[in-house]
Amino acid sequence: MELVFLLICGGLAVIASLLVIFARSTLHSALWMVLSFFMVAIIYVLLHAQFLAMLQIIVYAGAIMMFIVYAIMMLNLRQERDSKVMGRVSKVVGVAALLVLFLELMLVGLGHSLTAMQGPITDILVATHGRVAVISNFLFADYLLPFEVASILLTAGVVGAVVLSKRVK
């Protein structure tokens, strides 16, 4: 049962990601991306990570994509103009990069078995503490310093963006 759901959601996520690239209209691309994020969230639910799934939807499918949709609507990008940016060089580079990625994936796939490592969050731990508590314990106790450093870095990024976009008077 879970495998069926996994295949459906994974397949849809892959198809939606491909359609992000191939869709004619910019807004359609953005919406396929929302669908892709949503499907990834469902895969998180299948992995018993409801908290991550909710954050995936709120942050990515909700907030970030909403910003992108806003920008597209603001610039009124209705149809993709016939842009031929694909030169011969970029084609060669693109195919080469694809091959390298494919080889890398093959190496990873052949080198190890496909089942992932056993993480510290187990079913027993989740059952005793609840899903949110387990993650928050890791975030705010074991990995407090990296968490705070990351948040300071992000705040600095936001402040930098505000400074850059502010007009000089």
Place this chain on the structure above:
Amino acid sequence: MLEFMTILIIKTLVAFVVSLLIVAYSTWIERKVLGHVQLRHGPHRVGFHGLLQPIADGIKGFFKEELLPDNADKPLFLLAPIISIGAAVTLVVIVPFGDKITIMGREINLYLTDLDVGILLVLAISTIGSYGGILGGWSSGNKYGVIGGLRGTAQMISYELSLALAVIAVVMVSGSLSLIDIVNSQTGLWNIVKQPFAFILFIICGLAELNRTPFDMPEAEAELACGFNVEYSSMKFALFFMAEYCHMFVFAALVTTLFLGGWHGPVVDGPHWFFLKVFIVIFFCVWERSTFPRLRYDQVMSFGWKILLPFGLLNIMLTGLWMLVFNL
């Protein structure tokens, strides 16, 4: 297994029928209360005091002509109302109507599901739902529609943050993200007493998220000729309309759950208290609509970012300090 499934199916049906009835009759409440506030009668012809009006409106919606604008983005134009109503109805899943009761020797929970990320699910699904109105405005290929959609997006982004901050303060004092635990933590003292500022913040941001007056920027009849739904007709318009009222019901249920003690009340706890509080909040929504004029667009934005957001952050800091000092 079979018994479990039967109970689940019956519960789901009852919850959805009750919710949709409340949604239908909140349109009647809105028109009736607005009418009386403006010294009119409101709907009065169909049934006793217009009580059959929502049903008549529904039938009318089905028989109206369906229009599809020439320069509309057709798939999105069809999809937008579906996203709107789908997300709105999905939210009913987490509404806690009441506690456990015993029917024919079986213990039955008066809620569909108790997720330990309950309140986050509300935030997640409601952001997905807000794509409906935005895409509806954009895909109709109408200038007013696009402006309505744009305003809708900006408003969602701005007020969602402050709404989440209000929720975080409640989660801090309740110690859980599950709506059932939040209700249970308010047994003696309701959260409105513990978190009065979060309550005000939640009401204001909730009204903005609902696109109700004074925050009905995306619709704004006077400026945008009904904004995002200007090109919609017949049942598609009715779906947007229903989604709006369904969101209002969910908002009322959330205010009740987060701040007003859910199913708790004097004398006997139970779903009757829940429904009473929900109707009081719905009445409040209508009341304030008839009281306030619409704000100007730039006022809405600066109010959201410059007043509500710092206010919400300050509230969280004070709550944290208070919990630290009194060692809660």
